[in-house]
Amino acid sequence: MTADSPRHRLGILAVCALSLFGALFARLWFLQVVEAEALDQQVNENSTRVVVIPAPRGRILDRNSVALVENRESIVAAIDVQAFRDRSDDEQAEELDAIAAALSRQREPVEAITVDFIEKRMNDQRFSQFRPVPLVEDISVDEEIYLREQADRYPSLVVERQTVRSYPYGSLAAHVLGYVGAITEDEWDERKVSIPGKPYEKSDEIGKSGVERTYEQYLRGKPGKRVYEISRTGRIVRELVDQRVEPEPGDDVYLSIDARIQYKTEEALQAQILKSGSPTPYGAATVLDPRNGQVVAMASYPTYDPSTLVGGISQDEYDRLTAAPEKIMSNRNIQEAYPAASTFKLASSYAGYKLGIITPDQYIDDPGFWRLCKGNGSGCLKRNSGDTPHGSVNLSLALTVSSDVYSYRIGDYSWAWREERGWGDDALQQKIEELGYGSRTGIDLTAESPGLIPTPESNKEIADTLWERDPANYNNDPEQYRDAQLWRGGNSADLAIGQGSVGVTPLQSANAYAALANPESIQYEPSVLKVVTAANQPDDIHKAYVADELRRVDFGTAKQAFLDGFHGVVNSPDPPGTAYSVFQTFPLSTFPLSGKTGTAEVGDEAAQRADNSLFVAYGPNPDNQYVVSVMIQGGGYGSEAAAPATYMILEPIADGSIESFQVPEGGLIDAEAAAERASGIQTSSTD
């Protein structure tokens, strides 16, 4: 054997073979040790699919645990896309036709379910391909039976039950409760992971307004999931049961709303609006607890039944619900601002006292008018309602009889004396805002308006904007425009009686009076919340209401005069309080009441009937538990509609009958009975 023998050459081959095997082992080690974790994750990504199982939302209940929003089962016709795609083309076409025909069986031709619609749904990215894609929601039991009986004709059709929102009391508290709807693309982008542990799917529903929206993070259930192993062709192979997560229902939210008082409030509001024959039959009423800021009732009219929104509505229907001037879905207690009229005298008198224009004991002569300047035009001569002279009035008397002159004087002087007293241009406004006017109360509901307390500056801005937008707003007259830009004593005088461009929400009124009604003059941030608990476990509290103090109002030595003045409005026969006649039959001995009327001149003076009727009340004095604020558009004088409505709201509380009262099933208001109650209350044409 030489060195060049075949045996030697075989040795070369052995070395080659060994090194090749070595290379394989090295690579194997690299893949299965170094890269193993990353590659395993990639395998999981392409071989598993996660299907999210939506969780039921929590319930919404009133303060006495009466369920206002629950869940019910909805029967949904859906299509199993996987099973469908497994069929041959001919079978698919045939089945589509059959499904479309079956689902359209009891529908109008315009609402028919078309093959086109079904195909679009199946390709809709919002719906997981691994769960049946819903086609029609809320089908009847009869329909369900029919579809099940004919199942062999459309094997891919699935009839299943889903939970949807239900409203045992119909429209009761609709504006507070709000509603849920399909999440929009924008909402999804913004909020998909906003709540820890509760991410959104594109097919999810989300609270759109009211409590449904503000307490979304609690009401929304915790979605569950199923993890499926998927074959290369996209078929479900099996479920990875160890990765299954069951959905958890959302928390129950207990409101501070009392369903019984809510019902009475809605009944009273509706009855008085209809009785007034207003050309603008809209209104709002809030019942607030001045001791902690909790809302006991909040009614807005016209109203709607949120159950009509379940499963989505057409654009036409949505337009109908939101169109002006009815704005059916708008909560007028917080979303709309109106002139506060004489109910604003609390604010202007408070400002006058704080600025030193008035003292509580100082008497002012009220001859029925206030002269701002020389001349008898409306710019210079401000008149009382009905030109009634009230004679010599101090603070409490001025409030009881609603002396405009008393307030005109405050407004006029706050402007006239601004330089000599070193005040700014908006001294009056600043003091008024100390009661919470002109800014949002911060209530836990959606779309609250801040209202508007006009200042010389805002007045000019508005005039500029209007002129720039369209000079026709000032009849193309630059003179008129410049005139509008200018703030005068008259503007301050108008502001002092809550007229002009002042905008106040009914809730702001309630909360301003709540500060006075509170023994320590504390004003709270209003809230509709009582407590949040785990689903169906009232003792497992997740969040309890904590009264949030907004401010302490310093009424100083004037507080008693304010209380006396508003007490006189309801109780003083002579001089007659503006709401005295209304409450003559009210059980004032057991439920002492104070209040303030308001009559807001809106539109031109000829259409007197279009005045907004306002009333704010608090009682039982002195340990006030309720503040009521009512506004009825076009309701006339304050004591014509709003004060009688307040009467109707508070009477069952005052006489204790509310305790045994039960809200009728479905929350329906017996309009005739309500009208009869309304007609038993005396009204008067006093501002």
Next chain:
Amino acid sequence: MTNFRRNPASPFRHVDLVLAVTTVLVALFGALMVYSATRGPTPPYRIGTGVRVLVFVVIGTVLMGALALFDYRKLRDYWPFVYGACIALLVVVLLPGVGSSTKGTQGWIQIGSFFQLQPSELAKLGLIIGFAGLASQFRGDLDTGRVLMLLGLCALPMGLVMLQPDLGTTLVSVGVSFALLLVAGVRPRVLGVIAIAAVLATVLVIASGLLKQYQVDRLTSYARQDQVARTEDEAKVKYNLEESKKAIGSGGLTGKGLFQGPQTRNGYVPEQSTDFIFTAVGEQFGLLGAGALLGALGVIVWRVWRTAQLAGDDFGMLLCTGVMVMLVVQIFENVGMTMGIMPITGIPLPLVSYGGSALITTMMALGLVQSVHMRRFS
């Protein structure tokens, strides 16, 4: 047989049991792997392919035994018939109407309804036998003319296989031929010239357009694993490689367990039961299992190499060398391509991949090696 116990040179006293047992065990394991890759994700499981492999294992084992009993030295005289028969089959398979094609390669002859013969697999063995036969006649005295004769003997089947075209088998044959030339005693300088000529020929083949585009893609795409595919074919190859690496890597140290690998069970790796069977091993049994399989194959290679060392004559030595190199090249190329260190070509993993012709050819080759081993003293 009568002197079986008394005669120390009796072939039956020198059976390589390690080789025989390892071979059968690996083949049976291969049957299990093919079944795991073809049973489908959910019941009812398909057992057809697995059973077919078992049948081939039985046939292969019988043939391996028969060839072990057969005295390989008779082939020293009869090799031209074996070689000639293989060439004939390679010609026949190219005839339209006789050969059937799969994925663009005309490489199978349908025999009955059960079996498709793949002549290129048999031809690898034919080439080895032919080379060993011719070279052993030269007794190590290789002048230029004889080297050219040997080259011609190798080139003929390779050329016919390229016409199918079956690139993988051709590449294995190139490796086998080169190793045989080396061991047969061709001088290094001549080997160098041959190697350069082979590289030039390869470049020429690729440039000439003889290869289909997908073959070029397969060959070149492994060099661009981290880049975007340029053609649909290349994308398919890349996908195949990605899924292959994922399957092997996700097996980790100990694997997902038999029938528990999602890549294997759900059919994410294309061609898994044939060329990519190693991924099924890697995913289900991890580094330990795949390493053990490579180890077992290594044992087989080692026993074949050892037999080449021990062979009683040049013919047997060359026979074993050819078989050994055939195994090594196929193992390295096949396992290497599933892990992304070799280009993807259609080469089965010996004894494991699904494919009757390949399995039977491999087992027959190992039967011949056994025959050489048994008769090394007689």
